[in-house]
Amino acid sequence: MSALSGQVAIVTGAGRGIGRAVAGALAREGAAVALAARTRAELAAVAAEIREAGGGALALPTDVTQDAAVEALVEQTLGELGRLDILVTAAGVASFGPVMGAKPTDWDPMLTVNLRSVMVCCxxxxxxxxxxxxxxxxxxxxxxxxxxxxxxxxxxxxxxxxVAFSRVLAEELRGEGVRVGVLLPGAVATPLWDTIPNAPDRTRMLTPDDVARAALLMVTLPPGAALEALTLLPAGGIL
Ligand SMILES: NC(=O)c1ccc[n+]([C@@H]2O[C@H](COP(=O)([O-])OP(=O)(O)OC[C@H]3O[C@@H](n4cnc5c(N)ncnc54)[C@H](OP(=O)(O)O)[C@@H]3O)[C@@H](O)[C@H]2O)c1
Incomplete structure (x- = not known):
């Protein structure tokens, strides 16, 4: 029997990059995985890949910035797959530039997707x-x-x-049987870098599969143990 047989997971950002690799890794360990992101074609491709490998996957197109859509994601997962054991929040966006000259509105997409939606999903x-x-x-x-x-x-x-949010939530849920961990990867070779000018050398980054392996470790520990924060760095590469 595989480590996650009978378990059900939701992975946000599952259409590409880290989320896609995490979804595949969870499915290979026997979890049925609900895949969430906005781009339907990417979700369909990941779902097909998982099913062809003998796993269970459900593509649920979701914009995590929409609170009602996130509620519906959880409801649909429970309705179709019966329970929920794992949540991995990998939906994220990045843009870079010096603070001098930045517009306050430049912050909004990152605050909304990277931070607010994590709270809403959790x-x-x-x-x-x-x-x-x-x-x-x-x-x-x-x-x-x-x-x-x-x-x-x-x-x-x-x-x-x-990180701060996850640590507080971990304390709030201690004693409820629910573990909360935060994974801090260094640079990972994913499509996130496609639009970043002068992106660093991708051969010196982690791979999405490296990150998936760390996530798998966090979810497969025995119930009495919790990895609350895990920093994963490319050995000898760039951060
Ligand atoms: N790449 C790195 O070097 C690196 C390093 C450390 C941490 N991280 C973090 O890891 C996470 C995944 O990054 P990645 O590199 O895999 O990025 P990526 O390849 O660009 O993938 C991002 C995923 O997030 C989804 N997403 C973005 N906005 C969304 C929204 N509003 N609703 C639902 N899904 C949304 C995207 O799908 P749609 O656009 O189709 O919605 C996509 O599936 C991010 O939080 C990132 O900050 C990345």
């Missing part, structure tokens, strides 16, 4: 998890939460917010 998912007295939440932050990278002030602020 809040919706923890209801069935607390009811079951079983669940693991993994929020994807970044080493940018704690390392000063010029040009990344807004992005870093959202990721530091995710």
């Amino acid at each position: 809040r919706a998912a923890l209801v069935p998890m607390v009811r079951q007295r079983q669940g693991t939440i993994v929020n994807i932050a970044s080493v940018a939460a704690s390392r000063a990278v010029p040009g990344a002030a807004a992005y870093s602020a959202t990721k530091a917010g995710v």
Whole structure:
């Protein structure tokens, strides 16, 4: 029997990059995975890939910035798959530039997707998890939460917010049977870098599969143990 047989997961940002790799890894361990992101074609491709490999997947197009859509995502997952054991929040956006000259509105998409929607997703998912007295939440932050990278002030602020939020939520849910962990990867070779000018060398970054492996570790630990924060760095590469 695989480590996650009988379990059900929601992965946001599952259409590409880290979320896609996490969804595949969870499915390979036997979890049925609800895939959430906005781009339907990407979700359909990931769902097909998982099913062809013998896993279970449900594509649920969702904009995580819409609170009602997130509630519907959890309801549909419970309706179709029966329970909810794992939430991985990998939906995220990034744009960079110096604070001098930045417009306050430049911050809004990152604050909304990277921080506010993490709270909204966790809040919706923890209801069935607390009811079951079983669940693991993994929020994807970044080493940018704690390392000063010029040009990344807004992005870093959202990721530091995710770390702080996750640690408080972990304490609130201690004793409820629900673990909350935050994963802080260094640079990962994903499509996120496609629109970033002068992006660093991708051969020196982590791969999405590296991050998926760390997420898998966090969700497959025995119930009595919780990895609350895990920093994953490219050995010898760039941060
Ligand atoms: N790449 C890195 O170097 C790196 C390092 C550390 C941490 N991270 C973090 O890891 C997470 C995933 O990053 P990635 O590199 O995999 O990015 P990516 O390749 O650009 O993928 C981002 C995913 O998030 C989804 N998404 C964005 N806005 C959304 C919204 N409003 N509603 C639902 N889904 C949304 C995207 O799908 P749609 O656009 O179709 O909605 C896509 O599936 C992010 O939080 C990122 O900050 C990345």
